Amino acid sequence: MEISQQLTEEFKLRPDHVENILKLLDEGNTIPFIARYRKEMTGAIDDQVLRELNDRYEYLKNLQKRKEEVASAIIEQEKMTEEIETAIAAAQTMTEVEDIYRPFKQKKKTRASVAIAKGLQPLAEFILAQEADPFKEAENYISAELEVNSVDEAIAGAKDIIAEIISDNADLRKKLRTLLENHGEMQVKMVKDDEKGTYSMYADYSEILPEIKNHRILAINRGEKEEFLKAKIYFNPDIAKRVCCVKYVKMDGNQACAKLIEEAADDGYDRLIQPSIEREVRAILTDRASEQAIKMFEVNLRPLLLQPPVKGKVTLGLDPAYRTGCKVAVVDETGKVLDVGVIYPVPPKNDTEGAKVIMKDLIKKHNVDIISIGNGTASKETEIFVAELLKEVSGVTYAVVNEAGASVYSASKLAVEEFPDYDLTRRSAISIARRLQDPLAELIKIDPKSIGVGQYQHDMDKKRLDSVLGGVLEDCVNNVGVDLNTASVSLLKYVAGLNAGIAKNIVAYREENGKFTERSQLLKVSKLGAKAYEQCAGFLRITDGKNIMDNTAVHPESYKKAEKLLELFGYNDSDVREGKLKELPQKVKTYGEDKAAEYCELDKVTMKDIINELIKPGRDIRDSLPQRQLRRDILSIEDLSVGMVVDGTVRNVIDFGAFVDIGVHQDGLVHISEITDRYIKHPSDVLKVGQQVKAVIIALDKKKQRIGLSLKQVSNKKAN
Numbered sequence: 001m002e003i004s005q006q007l008t009e010e011f012k013l014r015p016d017h018v019e020n021i022l023k024l025l026d027e028g029n030t031i032p033f034i035a036r037y038r039k040e041m042t043g044a045i046d047d048q049v050l051r052e053l054n055d056r057y058e059y060l061k062n063l064q065k066r067k068e069e070v071a072s073a074i075i076e077q078e079k080m081t082e083e084i085e086t087a088i089a090a091a092q093t094m095t096e097v098e099d100i101y102r103p104f105k106q107k108k109k110t111r112a113s114v115a116i117a118k119g120l121q122p123l124a125e126f127i128l129a130q131e132a133d134p135f136k137e138a139e140n141y142i143s144a145e146l147e148v149n150s151v152d153e154a155i156a157g158a159k160d161i162i163a164e165i166i167s168d169n170a171d172l173r174k175k176l177r178t179l180l181e182n183h184g185e186m187q188v189k190m191v192k193d194d195e196k197g198t199y200s201m202y203a204d205y206s207e208i209l210p211e212i213k214n215h216r217i218l219a220i221n222r223g224e225k226e227e228f229l230k231a232k233i234y235f236n237p238d239i240a241k242r243v244c245c246v247k248y249v250k251m252d253g254n255q256a257c258a259k260l261i262e263e264a265a266d267d268g269y270d271r272l273i274q275p276s277i278e279r280e281v282r283a284i285l286t287d288r289a290s291e292q293a294i295k296m297f298e299v300n301l302r303p304l305l306l307q308p309p310v311k312g313k314v315t316l317g318l319d320p321a322y323r324t325g326c327k328v329a330v331v332d333e334t335g336k337v338l339d340v341g342v343i344y345p346v347p348p349k350n351d352t353e354g355a356k357v358i359m360k361d362l363i364k365k366h367n368v369d370i371i372s373i374g375n376g377t378a379s380k381e382t383e384i385f386v387a388e389l390l391k392e393v394s395g396v397t398y399a400v401v402n403e404a405g406a407s408v409y410s411a412s413k414l415a416v417e418e419f420p421d422y423d424l425t426r427r428s429a430i431s432i433a434r435r436l437q438d439p440l441a442e443l444i445k446i447d448p449k450s451i452g453v454g455q456y457q458h459d460m461d462k463k464r465l466d467s468v469l470g471g472v473l474e475d476c477v478n479n480v481g482v483d484l485n486t487a488s489v490s491l492l493k494y495v496a497g498l499n500a501g502i503a504k505n506i507v508a509y510r511e512e513n514g515k516f517t518e519r520s521q522l523l524k525v526s527k528l529g530a531k532a533y534e535q536c537a538g539f540l541r542i543t544d545g546k547n548i549m550d551n552t553a554v555h556p557e558s559y560k561k562a563e564k565l566l567e568l569f570g571y572n573d574s575d576v577r578e579g580k581l582k583e584l585p586q587k588v589k590t591y592g593e594d595k596a597a598e599y600c601e602l603d604k605v606t607m608k609d610i611i612n613e614l615i616k617p618g619r620d621i622r623d624s625l626p627q628r629q630l631r632r633d634i635l636s637i638e639d640l641s642v643g644m645v646v647d648g649t650v651r652n653v654i655d656f657g658a659f660v661d662i663g664v665h666q667d668g669l670v671h672i673s674e675i676t677d678r679y680i681k682h683p684s685d686v687l688k689v690g691q692q693v694k695a696v697i698i699a700l701d702k703k704k705q706r707i708g709l710s711l712k713q714v715s716n717k718k719a720n
Helices: 003-011 015-026 031-037 047-076 082-090 094-104 111-117 121-129 134-141 151-167 170-183 214-225 237-246 255-305 352-366 379-389 406-410 413-418 424-437 439-443 462-480 500-513 519-524 530-539 556-568 573-577 584-591 593-600 604-615
Strands: 185-190 204-208 229-234 315-319 326-331 337-343 370-374 397-401 645-654 657-661 668-671 692-701 706-710
Touching (some): 003 015, 003 047, 015 031, 015 047, 031 462, 047 094, 111 121, 121 134, 121 255, 134 255, 170 255, 185 214, 214 229, 214 255, 229 255, 237 255, 255 645, 315 352, 315 424, 326 352, 326 424, 337 352, 337 424, 352 379, 370 379, 370 424, 379 397, 406 413, 406 424, 424 439, 439 462, 519 530, 530 556, 556 573, 556 593, 584 593, 584 604, 593 604
Parallel strands (some): 315 370, 668 706
Antiparallel strands (some): 185 204, 185 229, 315 326, 645 657, 645 692, 657 668, 692 706
16 A cells, blocks of 8 residues: 555545645655645644654655565565565564564574574474374484484474474464453562552552553553563463464374474474563553653643743742742843842741842832742742732732743753853743743743653653654744744744754844844845745744734745735735734625635635734734733642632643642642543543643642542532
């Protein structure tokens, strides 16, 4: 089956759309560019589906390449048959291709290779034919020169060859692997005391493979790696050995030969097949679980990056700490640092009055609008202090932000380059302030694995994880758009068509020549050629440029067509700048969409996108999302009680539920069974990071700081 046909069937897309997508990818177009500017060719498929299709396309291309390599290697050995050729063509996975190639690989020294060197291959084939007495035949292979000293030695060598033949059978291995996947049982034992109780549930654990959850596979793997657990997959060996025998033993053949084949099959299964099949199935389970974990990281990271920014606010960032004090940084509406300092409102100093004086002075001096508090060590005490402070200060609110990765960023080379005059603790406070103002611009500087919204991310294949998360960063940056005159290298490098080198060149050009006044100036940037310009231009904004379209997602390739559209309905640039195009969609509809699109030489999908952009230049898709909850007061866990309904924000979505911030420092857990009354496959079907929810407290352990929440029971409770 052709790759395009297979992708068409797997993704349930139109054949012409798939052909177009593959052509666009092969031509070097980026996924954000294809998703935004080639909708008419793709059926308006979104960037996430495009990435999944691209991943699958790459796998199928690599699979095809490997098939060709294997076929070539077998042909070179002059062993290719029509049956093998058909098997290679039908193989759906790399594992199946490697199974087919297994008998033809150059092997290291094995018991079978030793026996073959002693000339016992014909005896093995004689036994497999099952036509006559094997022991009598074996007498012909006794040879002092070849070190075969007896019939028993000849028979033993022949059985070694037969065991390897059985082990190398691709169909048999596939059947046994399927049996193991569908009916095998994971059995786990504790081999070393786990004082923290991390692996206590796996101390004596077993579960059939089709039912075991992905996060348990990863937990077991980590437990083995840390040498607390020992795991194996059990499948009834008697059944497996019968499967091996059925393929080779003839019902009407020589019984002595049949018995020798059964013995060889038993040995082959125990010594060669079972260990490798178990490894393969463990790898399949791990790959599947890892993909799910990576998917969950992707699902959580996207809404976290796309949190609505708190725009136009002078922000005071607080990086809480005990002994070394809370680091303070004030930044203006654009993120420029205005002031830094340190206060000691929490133990051991407890200088709340002194801290209040400093905070009030900073708030008054810089007209602070909002306080951003990191959620790490001493966050609860710092939040209590801020809530008390705001009783004495009017017009200021606060929010707690996830500070995961702030310390990693603060110690990075990038942070040193950005803030050479501040130590890492001040840089962390600056980052916390900026995370509230523009989460995407700040979080983009941090390795996604350090942001803290995944499961087992440090156990994942680094290359695969980086690829997926890099795609999320790229999609988010390009969906939002980037201000060409203020964006950092960290942000610019994720724009479609750009890389870190070109991003640095853009900033260097900007510093040397001043602000960009039109997108076409990008072509003057070193190493930014026509292809890169085509890919990146539509995602880069100039807020006060010569052409108003430079502050929209309208691509330069469509400027003349967009101008034609404006002229058709009596509008000009000034009307666009002044936001006077609200009636344009209705005018187009009245005139006729097909007719307007034909006149402007546009397809209807692109025309609608252009209209949406011209109606509101500079629009930020994040502004339409639910805004962050800002607070002036705080709850303590001591204030909570079972049955209370609280407001919360989803912090992390995982396989078995979600953690929700309800404003008491300790996140509550909503188990998947408490999310909704209807059946859902996964919590992410309903919840996403940053989502505002109401929850009822259904379990409370104040000593262990554990809070159980329910979303589905809220309707039965009176709001707190």
